[in-house]
Amino acid sequence: MNEFFSNVDPGEIWLATVDTLLMLGGSLLFTVLFGLPLGVLLFLTGPRQMFERRGLYRLLSVLVNALRSLPFIILLIVMIPLTVLLTGTSLGVAGAIPPLVAGATPFFARLVETALREVDRGIIEASQAMGATTRQIVVDALLPEARPGIIAAITITAITLVSYTAMAGVVGAGGLGDLAIRFGYQRFQTDVMIVTVALLLVLVQILQSIGDRLVVHFSRR
Amino acid sequence: MSAVRAGKLGAFFFRPQPESSSRARDVIELRQAGKTYRVDGRDIPALQPTDLRVAGGEIFGLIGHSGAGKSTLLRLINRLEEPSAGRIVVDGEDVTALDAAGLRAFRRRVGMIFQHFNLLSSKTVADNIAMPLQLAGSLGRRQIAERVDGLLARVGLEAHAGKYPAQLSGGQKQRVGIARALATEPKILLCDEATSALDPQTTAQVLQLLDGINRELGLTIVLITHEMDVIRRVCDRVAVMDAGRIVELGPVGDVFLHPQHPTTRRFVLEAEQIDEHEQRADFAHVAGRIVRLTFRGEATYAPLLGSVARDTGVDFSILAGRIDHIKDTPYGQLTLALIGGDIDAAQRRLAEAEVHLEVLRA
Numbered sequence A: 001m002n003e004f005f006s007n008v009d010p011g012e013i014w015l016a017t018v019d020t021l022l023m024l025g026g027s028l029l030f031t032v033l034f035g036l037p038l039g040v041l042l043f044l045t046g047p048r049q050m051f052e053r054r055g056l057y058r059l060l061s062v063l064v065n066a067l068r069s070l071p072f073i074i075l076l077i078v079m080i081p082l083t084v085l086l087t088g089t090s091l092g093v094a095g096a097i098p099p100l101v102a103g104a105t106p107f108f109a110r111l112v113e114t115a116l117r118e119v120d121r122g123i124i125e126a127s128q129a130m131g132a133t134t135r136q137i138v139v140d141a142l143l144p145e146a147r148p149g150i151i152a153a154i155t156i157t158a159i160t161l162v163s164y165t166a167m168a169g170v171v172g173a174g175g176l177g178d179l180a181i182r183f184g185y186q187r188f189q190t191d192v193m194i195v196t197v198a199l200l201l202v203l204v205q206i207l208q209s210i211g212d213r214l215v216v217h218f219s220r221r
Numbered sequence B: 001m002s003a004v005r006a007g008k009l010g011a012f013f014f015r016p017q018p019e020s021s022s023r024a025r026d027v028i029e030l031r032q033a034g035k036t037y038r039v040d041g042r043d044i045p046a047l048q049p050t051d052l053r054v055a056g057g058e059i060f061g062l063i064g065h066s067g068a069g070k071s072t073l074l075r076l077i078n079r080l081e082e083p084s085a086g087r088i089v090v091d092g093e094d095v096t097a098l099d100a101a102g103l104r105a106f107r108r109r110v111g112m113i114f115q116h117f118n119l120l121s122s123k124t125v126a127d128n129i130a131m132p133l134q135l136a137g138s139l140g141r142r143q144i145a146e147r148v149d150g151l152l153a154r155v156g157l158e159a160h161a162g163k164y165p166a167q168l169s170g171g172q173k174q175r176v177g178i179a180r181a182l183a184t185e186p187k188i189l190l191c192d193e194a195t196s197a198l199d200p201q202t203t204a205q206v207l208q209l210l211d212g213i214n215r216e217l218g219l220t221i222v223l224i225t226h227e228m229d230v231i232r233r234v235c236d237r238v239a240v241m242d243a244g245r246i247v248e249l250g251p252v253g254d255v256f257l258h259p260q261h262p263t264t265r266r267f268v269l270e271a272e273q274i275d276e277h278e279q280r281a282d283f284a285h286v287a288g289r290i291v292r293l294t295f296r297g298e299a300t301y302a303p304l305l306g307s308v309a310r311d312t313g314v315d316f317s318i319l320a321g322r323i324d325h326i327k328d329t330p331y332g333q334l335t336l337a338l339i340g341g342d343i344d345a346a347q348r349r350l351a352e353a354e355v356h357l358e359v360l361r362a
């Protein structure tokens, strides 16, 4: 048994795990920070909504769709100059975060838009009848009502980001994915592959169950 | 002009209104207000240009079939819908002229409740009720809490303050809706089918609550319904709508007991669960003159029929009848077959006693 895991270096695995968590945390933070307002804007300017703006909505839609249709691996490479400009490096955790955010934000924004659309129109109507401003309708009515949907969207995005971080390993981002590719795949160290994949699996499971629990907690239905 | 607007029959069905001096001031006034929706380049006229006055402190009912334009009219009042023609004056203020900020301030003076309650599922009962006050931002935390306590007591939900809407029954949810609508102490309450999603018993409770609010707070209420029975129980006046027009308007007693427009007749018959064809078929087997008597107020309980029958030698059999209330006023409606004796004299005696008599078959 010990023989089989001879290539596994716990210190290396630990460092890679920390890198993955840092990439995930950092990119998720910025994805939510940019994606939530973008999602709200998509929702508000959408067809038959409070702030309907056909031109703006179409422009945002095209942008979001373009970023989403780009394979993440291509985005990683295309973004290198911008990444260097933003973080000073295209390597490591810092170098991985900009492409991760660019890849996940449009995805997350669409999920937020959908979650907001799920909110009963009657809620908007009631808020308007109370004399709420558009800002108040969004902040005090729509976002609280859409909270379970938005938490589910964050969960899905986080899990997507885990697989993106693994891909980011290809361009030298570090982390568990990087370990799996460099040792497990390129050097045929199957044991390293198994351990890293197992850790990624555990991470995804944890994220999903936290998300599910929060959704249940905030669904007052 | 008005005859043209209301259609050929319209002028006839609009009953004379008491002089404005004898009535409370008009709180809501529609002046040729109309709404045309534009969908895919096509115009859908939802409400023809309409004149309407609702007096302060009255409960005004709007009844009509689906798509008649009731919601459109109601939503013009707080400008949830922009009128495509005309003016809306509320409490002396031209609502159509308000800018965005003015409109928001105005809407705080008009409460609204909905068929599907439209409560926030993410907020507790107390927080739902507090919401209009929090949005307005003019009261402090403690004042809001005090006001919410008062409202909870008014609608009888003190024990449910911390619950979420999903934990309440339909009737309780509508009570929360009412409390929320009253939070900013409005003068007007708009109700769009507030009881349509409720069972008869719960409907009665909610109507009672609205009636109490109207009496105690002097709130003007405009309510939409599909059921004549709702109108009969709480409304002072009613407008019957059909295809984007008001086709009949007047005090509930008049409209309910003597409906003129076919739409109104259908609603009344529905409320009384009468099948006109069936009834006519039944009457075919009955001899004599068939009349319908309508008693209102005191006359309802007066021992009139017996004495008229004795004095005129007319025999009568009761074919159909109902004794009930229109709001607080008792009324009775009897369909009789009159046989023998001096029927004309009997009819005159009844007319003298202020009983409305309608000959169904001579």
Ligand SMILES: Nc1ncnc2c1ncn2[C@@H]1O[C@H](COP(=O)(O)OP(=O)(O)OP(=O)(O)O)[C@@H](O)[C@H]1O
Pocket (backbone or CB within 6 Å): B037, B038, B039, B044, B045, B046, B064, B065, B066, B067, B068, B069, B070, B071, B072, B073
């Ligand atoms: N937002 C809208 N866009 C287009 N047409 C509309 C819109 N709202 C209402 N209409 C149309 O206007 C007409 C009147 O609608 P309204 O909702 O006022 O009827 P209603 O009397 O309230 O009916 P119901 O009893 O079904 O609620 C209908 O023909 C309806 O299809």
Ligand SMILES: [Mg+2]
Pocket (backbone or CB within 6 Å): B070, B071, B072, B192
């Ligand atoms: Mg309606």
